[in-house]
Amino acid sequence: MRKRYLIEVVQNDQLIVFCPEALLKGRIIKRIAFGSKSMAVDFYPHPDSHDRIVISKRIQRQLQYPNLNIPLHAFIKNEVLTIGPLVGIFTSGFTQNFGQPLGERTAFFANLLSVNKSVGALSFLFGEQQIDWEQGIIEGYFFYKNKWQKYEVPFPNVIYDRLPNRRSEKRQKQKKVKERLQKEYMIPWYNPGFFNKLEVYERLQQDASVERYLPETHPFTSFSHIESMLSKYGHVYIKPKNGSLGLGIHQIIYDKQTNEYYCRYQEKGEVNRLRKFHSLEKMFELVFAHQPLDKMVVQQGIHLLRMNQRAVDFRVHTNKDDAGIWQVSAIAAKIAGPGSVTTHKRSGGEIKTLSEIFPLKKAAEYKEKLETAALHLSHALEQNMEGIIGEIGFDLGIDRHGNVWLFEANSKPGRSIFSHPELQAFDLLTRKLSIAFAVFLAEKSLLHPEEMYK
Template sequence: MSTLKMDVHIVSSSMLSDDVLMLGEALMKQLKVPPQQTLTLKFGSFHHTVTVIPVPRFDGLRMSQTLSHRMGILTRTPLRIRYQASKGLLSLGPLIGVLVSRDHPGQPDRPFGDITMFCRELTEACRNQGAYVYFFTPNTISSVTSQVEGWVFARGWQRLSLPAPDVVNNRLTMRRLENQQNVQHFFKELKQRYSGQVFNEKFLDKSDVFDALKRDVSLQKILPESHTLQNFSQLKSMCSKYNNVFLKPVRGSLGKGIIRITRTGPDQWLVSYAAVSGTKRQMFSSLAKLYTSISGKVRTVKYLLQQGLTLIEAGGRPIDFRALTQKNLSGKWVITSIVSRTAGSHHFVSNLARGGTLATVRDSIAKSNLPSSFRASASARLQRSALDIARGIETHIPAHFGELGIDLAMDTSGRVWLLEVNSKPSKNDNTPLKEGKIRPSVRMMIQYARYISGF
């Protein structure tokens, strides 16, 4: 089924009836749209009966002002169009809804705060590909799921009433919002009633990821030993096997709450806590005393207990890697970018929020203590591992993902390890955000939305 890109022109309702569309004659022939026959016009959840009139020497679509208002379409909007003869269905789209955590109606120039520029970038990328995007929040989801109050950008930000979209990209940053009843009800209705799609529909807990991937024999070689922390004996067992172990909040992000436990003597233990100001350290004369000290945290927060790794370093600062994997226009997982992250001088985690710095894989490998015999193949092995993990997540976790941020490490023997998988990857970790620049990660997201919506 082919789709074509064209501009939508809005004309006065006094000149054109709401149940009539005017379509360029050449477009009608290419799409094999029958003239003067009753068809169903579709735009997201919106359906309307129309007839189509061919217009010579015209390469767009004309509709009445009243009809465009009902659909939330603005004049000169570029859209893709497809025709399904078996259903008598003329579809415009794809209509993409991006679900964000909050908006600020009182700030018309920056309604989405720090991510406003990303939203502008996404809007421009959609125009280039013939897609239509709007942005909405949990607060604007009503009980009438066929209509959504959303923001669009056209010579400034404006709020419109729009149909439920063909595709939702879930960019909520808090589990509390994602788990709200109205959000989950909207997702269910979108999929069941309107045949819509939701991708990146849920957060991933660290323990869920490692437990799921353990079932894949081909991935076991890149998984550090990991367990959900249950009791002291479990901690003692892991500490007897490894000189370093990590405790990571299963729902943590940005390096928050990570604890490193290091054996420094026969029964001497150093505990390092990741903090914004740097690493805080505390010594213990026994593992039992150490566990007593952290037991309050362990009772209130679920932790993943994980084997410590000897990461490659540069100047004594550990290096890891963030791979952005996305699905493309064919629905296949691809690598959009891989960057290296070097921990700040007073930190043992590499997150940018903790003073980490970005570099290319080649530059960081060249400056690292990785033996030269492993350097030539390092990038290829990182890419292969990231794609294997993305496919493993898709296979073993029952949820729909279109992009994944995959944190990888490499030890001094050149072995690749999985650190973490993020289902809401930041767009700031691959290339700098610049006014007027559309990044590959943004273009790829739209291509996948086109694939799953049939455009």
């Protein structure tokens, strides 16, 4: 475990830093850095043995270090001691209300920043409008002592992407910020974008280690192609390539006995519908009249485990930890709402723990299968997708034969499963890990940049 040091600010203007003797031993250090700012100072061992780094008020001002009483890591390379990491969380949608700077998303970010002390990082929120490119500073939103506070800080060591949706991600301003901070300032940027369902499937298909988890998936091309998939699987799903929250998903079922087609979907107003048609063409004419079919994928239907005639699937979160290693951080079962095509809560779905719905032995068996699949898939996505990925939310299914299937991978997973009382400890774990991974990235970029940018 990396050592952390309390940063003590004393009321003088000396350009002197006092450090624990063990930190200085056998090293020549000439500068101190915080985020993108650094300055020349003299280093001395301090007279007592406490694990703290003592800086003057002048050094604090020059480094623009907010003194929030959080023990931080110390990284030493090329005669520079860097305290931190300073972690910028990039998002959009800031409001004029300082008490609720991100509207209804404020509570999530307050909870996310509340892990700073336990992880040993200074993380803050910012958007493109908070950046002063001329001065090289950001007006960051910090959550400290249960309230929001603004501090001007240097550019961070690492950036965690928490843009809320694809629309904000596509804006030119956001793209330019990302490109500039990554290319000009060489700041590692993790969880960089939303996944496209078809792209995920096509990339993973090349990887033999995860091929078995992939249901047959194709871009929508023709009715005859859907007909052939229906005769093969009995039912298929039609989904938007860039959908989220289960919106726009349709299940098409073919009854061989009656030669009829059924379509299960959710109408506007969140009403679950099941409609019968004599032909596929008629179904598409009536149900898909306003759907952009060129932006849809067709996916093999899976006969899932069921509870009381309702389909069950699973949300599995994986995170990289402070050693850069993937771990499973949460698993929940989701039971479809009555007549619903998805297991989402907004469609009447219920969140359960595995032990609530399966006998002990079965719950343990399914947990192991889901964890194994999620870790294999995490490694495969990391290898086959661009950017630095630090967390993934998987929607997985288990069929009647016990096989695991991947339905979706989310780079910015929703957090509805954590409303379950027994999953709240995992909510905290996922938040801790998402910032702990920033510590790993900061250390790597400061001490081994050749590994980051090879």
